[in-house]
Amino acid sequence: MTKQDFPKIHFYDQDFVDIYDKTWAWIEDCWRSAGENSGIEGKFFSYPGSDCVYQTDAVFSSFFLVYSNRIYQAHHTLDLFYSRQEPTGAIRGAYSLESGLPVVDSGNPEGLGLPLFAWAEFNIYHKSANKKRIRDVLPVLQRYTEWIDSIFKRPNGLYHTPPGVTGMENAPRERAYYSLDFNAIMAINMLYISALADTLNDKETSFQFKKQYFALKTRINSLMWDADDGFYYDIDENEQRLPVKTIGGYWPLLAEIPNDEKAERIVEKLSDPRYFGTPHPFPSLAVCEDAFDESGGGFRGSVFPHMTFMVIKGLERYQRWELARECAIRHLYFMLDSMNPDGNTQKGTLWEAYRPTKEGPAQWHGKEGFPRPQYLTYDALSTIVLTIENIVGLFISLPRKTVDWIIPNLEVMGVENLSLKKNMITILSNKSGRGWEIQMESEKLYYFTINILGKKKKTLPIPSGKCSMLIDKL
DSSP states (O other): OOOOOOOOEEEEEEHHHHHHHHHHHHHHGGGGGOTTSSSOOSSSOOTTOOSEHHHHHHHHHHHHTSTTTTTTTTTTHHHHTTTTTTTTTTOSSSSEEOOBBOBBBBBBBBBOOOOOOHHHHHHHHHOOOOOOHHHHHHHHHHHHHHHHHHHHHHHTTEEEEEEGGGTTTTOTTOOOOOOOHHHHHHHHHHHHHHHHHTTTTTTTHHHHHHHHHHHHHHHHHHEETTTTEEEEEEEEOTTTTEOOOGGGGGHHHHHHHHHHHHHHHHTTTTTTTTTOSSSOOSBBBBSSSOOOTBBBTTTTTOOOOHHHHHHHHHHHHHHOOOHHHHHHOOOOOOOOHSSGGGGGOOOOOOBBBSSSSSSSOBTTTOOOOSSSSTHHHHHHHIIIIIIIIIIIOEEEEEETTTEEEEESSSSSSEEEEEEEEEEEEEEEEEEETTTEEEEESSSSEEEEEEEEETEEEEEEEEEEEEEEEGGOOO
16 A cells, blocks of 8 residues: 555445445544643543543444554554553443543443453454563453452442443332442453463463453352353342343343353343344333333333343354344345434434444433434444444454454455554455455465355465455365
């Protein structure tokens, strides 16, 4: 390339390509600086107009910023939070852009956020292969986990947190004492800290966190799984299950908590119209619940892109590639159809949340400012990450030197000029006179696995330079 630019995607539906390109242009408005007296240096990702920077921004933005060809650094916002770690190990979930101080409230006096830093760091590592970063952040994540344990862990091995920590503020979960989603997220935290330690060959730390992970996994399976309903639930103070099916019931997939049989029962509800199988996947509350609201009603039915992202990444853990791709495509179509409702020709808008049964932004009567327009913390997960990883189907690991392309059938699609560290790669499929052909260009050797679901799977070393392969010859 003659100049630094974002990677291009190719797809047979040009609307997907257009919204991908527009999202990168909109992200510039979210790349912000703090006030002079805040003590916060450099640029970071935050919603325009917000007077705080949030832990959710730091974590979720890293998943799409890793694809920016380093135009936006994926780790800058994460580092903002790490730099504010207190001697106790505490990292608060939000900081003021004016003063740099933690922002807490009476409902969450410790300012606890969702502990997903390790998940984000594991993803960054596989797109950068930067072991030095892991050496720097692993002690931070260990102290952070110890702080959470010291305040929120109970003698039964589960975590009790204020209701507002999960972010599902008006979900019908009033009696939940041990929330399923936070406990599953803590399992994710332990699982990925262990994986990060493995990359450094730090066997002691890896074992310590793997042991904690399996202990928590066992508690969640024994106390929160309902064998009759085939679903995970919150429990009350007396460890009694509260049978309300929320989208939070899918965090255990991402944490690899259910065995294959349990996972099958959870996953089948994603296609069942009685539960989460709405036209726009996936509602935040099951259709069968009394509180379900077709207009969204906040967390009583709205489709939140970051939760759809979480479910799709959970499906990947159980190799449900086809369902993940199908739901990602449906989700993108609903986002596109909601941009210009009623044929309005004004500039299209992405939204923080959507209706579950038809196109359009969600509604929450009495909640001012909902849903937020162009809320890219959530939306770019769909228009960039799901597009590259689940719709085009490319999964990249720089430390392993692997590119996996998982596609259900051959179509004109691919990625062009994606920068991985100092290696620029292009992978495109096209129909030529010789049949379906995959064209590749790279500056360094890597191993390419193509998996055409149910038909062919092949791994080949791809040399530097340009090359192509005919699918029929595999």
